[in-house]
Amino acid sequence: MNDLKGINMVWLSETDLTNLNAGEGESNYIDVKKYKKDGTEYPYVSGQAMRFYLREAIRRNLSEDEYMCVPDDKGETCGDIFKCINCDLFGFMTTVKGKGAITRVSPVKVSPAMGIFSFDENSNVDFLTRRHRVTEGSKMEGDIVNVEVGTNIYKDGISIDLLRVGSEEIIDEDNRTVKIEPKIDKNIINSRIQKVIEGIGFLSDYSKQARLLTDFTPDAIAISFQNRYSHRLQKLFELNEEGKLNTERFKQILDEVDEYSDQIFFGIISGLLNEKDEKFVKDVFKEKGIEVKTPKEALDDAASSLTSKSE
Amino acid sequence: MFGLKFRIEALYFTNFRKSTSTSLINTYSIPPFTTLRGMISNALGLKRDDLRVQDWIKIGIKPQNNINLSTEMTKVLKLKGTGKQYQKTFPSAPIFKEFLVNPIYDVYVGSEQEVIEKIYNALKNPKRPLYIGASDELVDLMVFEPVQIEKKPFNEVCGVVEGIYEDCIIEKIPYKFIQAGRNFSLEYKTISIPKKGKICEEMDLFDFEGEGVVLV
Numbered sequence: 155m156n157d158l159k160g161i162n163m164v165w166l167s168e169t170d171l172t173n174l175n176a177g178e179g180e181s182n183y184i185d186v187k188k189y190k191k192d193g194t195e196y197p198y199v200s201g202q203a204m205r206f207y208l209r210e211a212i213r214r215n216l217s218e219d220e221y222m223c224v225p226d227d228k229g230e231t232c233g234d235i236f237k238c239i240n241c242d243l244f245g246f247m248t249t250v251k252g253k254g255a256i257t258r259v260s261p262v263k264v265s266p267a268m269g270i271f272s273f274d275e276n277s278n279v280d281f282l283t284r285r286h287r288v289t290e291g292s293k294m295e296g297d298i299v300n301v302e303v304g305t306n307i308y309k310d311g312i313s314i315d316l317l318r319v320g321s322e323e324i325i326d327e328d329n330r331t332v333k334i335e336p337k338i339d340k341n342i343i344n345s346r347i348q349k350v351i352e353g354i355g356f357l358s359d360y361s362k363q364a365r366l367l368t369d370f371t372p373d374a375i376a377i378s379f380q381n382r383y384s385h386r387l388q389k390l391f392e393l394n395e396e397g398k399l400n401t402e403r404f405k406q407i408l409d410e411v412d413e414y415s416d417q418i419f420f421g422i423i424s425g426l427l428n429e430k431d432e433k434f435v436k437d438v439f440k441e442k443g444i445e446v447k448t449p450k451e452a453l454d455d456a457a458s459s460l461t462s463k464s465e
Numbered sequence: 466m467f468g469l470k471f472r473i474e475a476l477y478f479t480n481f482r483k484s485t486s487t488s489l490i491n492t493y494s495i496p497p498f499t500t501l502r503g504m505i506s507n508a509l510g511l512k513r514d515d516l517r518v519q520d521w522i523k524i525g526i527k528p529q530n531n532i533n534l535s536t537e538m539t540k541v542l543k544l545k546g547t548g549k550q551y552q553k554t555f556p557s558a559p560i561f562k563e564f565l566v567n568p569i570y571d572v573y574v575g576s577e578q579e580v581i582e583k584i585y586n587a588l589k590n591p592k593r594p595l596y597i598g599a600s601d602e603l604v605d606l607m608v609f610e611p612v613q614i615e616k617k618p619f620n621e622v623c624g625v626v627e628g629i630y631e632d633c634i635i636e637k638i639p640y641k642f643i644q645a646g647r648n649f650s651l652e653y654k655t656i657s658i659p660k661k662g663k664i665c666e667e668m669d670l671f672d673f674e675g676e677g678v679v680l681v
Contacts, residue, residue, distance in 0.1 A: 160594060178538045178561075189478065189535040189566050201478070201601050202539060229542060229557045245600070247542070263594065263601045265477040311476070313603055315594050325512040332510035332592050383594045385603040388476045 158416060160380050161347070161456075162387040163354065164311040165372035165449070167267070168426055171278065171303040172368040174267075174360045175199040182284075184301040184362075188273055197269035197277075197304055199360075204310065205264045207360065207370075209244060211353035233258075235320065236338055239346055242320055261318040262350055267310040267370075270393050277304035282365065303366065307373075307397070307426075311388045314350060319343050348457040351377070355453045372449040374422040377456045382414040399431040405438055417459060418444055421452030467581040468614035468673050469574045471588055472529065472607040473504075478564040479598035484639070484651070490541070490562040494532045495625060495658060496597055497639040498524050498681065499651075501572055504604075505584055510592030519641050521580045523680035525573035525671070527624030528658065532634075533566040571624070573673055575680045581611045612674055619670045619677030623663045625656050626679050630664050633657035640681070654681060 175198070177187040188195045213222050222240040223232040232238050233248035233256060245260030280303050285296040317334045320343035324333040336343070357371050378387050390407045392400040412418065420439055427435065439446045447455065473496075481493040481500055496504075502518045511517065539562045574584060588608045596602050629635055640654040657664070670677035 187537055189533075189537075189564075191533045191566050192531055198478075200537060200539065205601075259600050263596065263603055265601065265603060268477060311603070313594055325510075327512075330509075330511070383591045385476060385594070385605050388603060389474075389605060 157381045158316050158379055160316055160383050161314040161351070161377065162311070162380060162385060162411075163313075163351075163375060163377045164309070164388050164390050165354070165375035166270075166307050166309055166391055166393075166426065167370050168307045168373050169305060169368050169370060170366075171280075171305055172360075172366045172370075173301055173303050173362045174368065174370060175203045176361060182297060182299045184299060186273065186277070186302045186304060189268070195273045196271070197273050197306055197308075199267040199308065199310075201264055201266040203360075204267055205244065207357045208262075208264055208312070208350070208353050209240065210359045211356045212239065212243075212349045214356065214358075215349060215352060235322070239349065242338075243346060243350060259318075261315040263313045263315075265311045265388070267308040269304075269306040269308055271306050271395060271397075273304055273306075275395075276306055277302060279303070301362070307393060308370070309391055311385075312350070312354070313385055313388075314347060315383075316347065319347055344460050348460055351453055351457040351460070355450050372421070372453075373426045375420070375449045375452055376408075377419040377452060378411050379416040379418075379456075379459070380411070380414050381416060384411070384414065387411045397428065399427055399435070401431060401434045404435065408438060408442075412442065417456075418442070419447075419452040419456045419459075420444060421447045421449035423448060466575055466614050466671075467578045467611050468671060468678075469581045469585055469611045470571060470609045470673055470676075471574075472569065472571050472609075473597065474569045474605045474607075475565065475567060475597055476603045476605055478535075478566055479568060479602040480562060480564045481598055488560065490539075490560055492534070492563045492565060493636055493638050494534070494565070494634060495526050495528060495570060495636070495638070495656075496572075498526075498654070499639040499642060500597060501526070504595060504597055505574075505587070507593050508587040508591035508595060509583070510587075516642050516644065522574050522576045522584070525575075525624055525678040525680045527571040527573070527678070529569040529571055530567070532568065534563055535566060536561055536563050538562070573624075573671070573678045573680065575614060575671060578611075585611050614671045614673055616669050617672050618667060619672075620667055621663045621665045622668050622670055622677050622679060623659070624678060625658055625681075626664060626668075627654055627656055627681050629655060630657040630659070630666070632661060633659050633664065656681070 175187045177185040179185050186197045221237050223238045225231050231246045233246050235242040243262045245258040247257045283296045284299045320338040321334045321336045436446050483491040506518045540557050541560045542557050597604050637653045637655050639651050641652040643650045
């Protein structure tokens, strides 16, 4: 465990028709957030939204003696990493009278979820009715609203700085070295990291879910426990517009990450990739002696392996 | 003189915020020199606002893919007041924010051998997870072996050049922080980013194994 520095996770998630994160829109038009690459538009879910989903997934999984603060009306959190899981894992900027602002860089980095297929080819516009607020007894009124919806496969990732969870960084000016000072018990640190890993499997709270019930949890996930800070694993999945995996790149990235990884976990559900690519992926892991499981099993294995490492 | 080349890829989105933007968050199309030195400082494990790296190295930048710019609406904490008085509240507001999609840049660094080796080792095995732009904006680095470099004449130049040239994107980007007591000011450089990848003009450039690079 002492040699481990970080955990990287990257996953793919296939959605049904949905609008997970609305853009700027207009008065009666709810669009989807889109980014443009080389002239083509793709949907995405912002990093801010993904952090919110993950935080809420962790919050739902708290035991009675665990605490996670809620930001006040000014958006400030408590800033107490000893007792607050939220401030420890996700960082904060809080003001202290006479000292100015104290900033903690988040040890958990969450990427936006980027749609892989172009939006135009995989979308539609649906209606929903929006009811007006009316006083009691008066006639009910409403209007028709257009809402953009689309299917896609989203790529998403997170990176956890294991050394800084539950710890503070002290800079030794003379020797120009960084010293990490743990502030809480090792078991509590491990349980907080486990909560992040488990939280990925229980993401929820997306927008429009009253009508568009969507599963946005991973359908294929790779998790690496690394003794070097590197985000190379995030480049593992590259799918073309037909959903074909770049198999050569998959193997290259995996071989590189394997060099500085203590353990790699992989889970996939059947049907996400075509038959040939799915077989390729399973063969690559078989060669490495890694068992391919379902995404939920891979997350559970990664979380429980953390406990065994600390013993 | 010794040189080091590394390729930096922002894996998802990133934003190099123009510090003078207020009600709209604009981005520079390339990482400013101050941002790149900050990332190297981060890899070395130096503390925030440590400015030593800016006196050690010269930097060259070459964009490797198209500049894909998008805009989103985001909720941002707004700073209030002059900074001279204690402020308790930082209200948040929705703001339009520009971002770059998956940009890739080749970065060239020139300095003494000892400094280059130190930076090479730090980038290969950084002291902290590396990001560029905001702290969630993950990067992947490909670091090449250090090489000896010297100036020689080239017929064309690839990448960013100081000054104003034809058929280029012109930007005024932060170059260096100047500290005076507890205050910092910024020195800017006007640079040209060739739209077609290179500027066809004869210049004396640093030779990075056949690549002519301007180090600023």
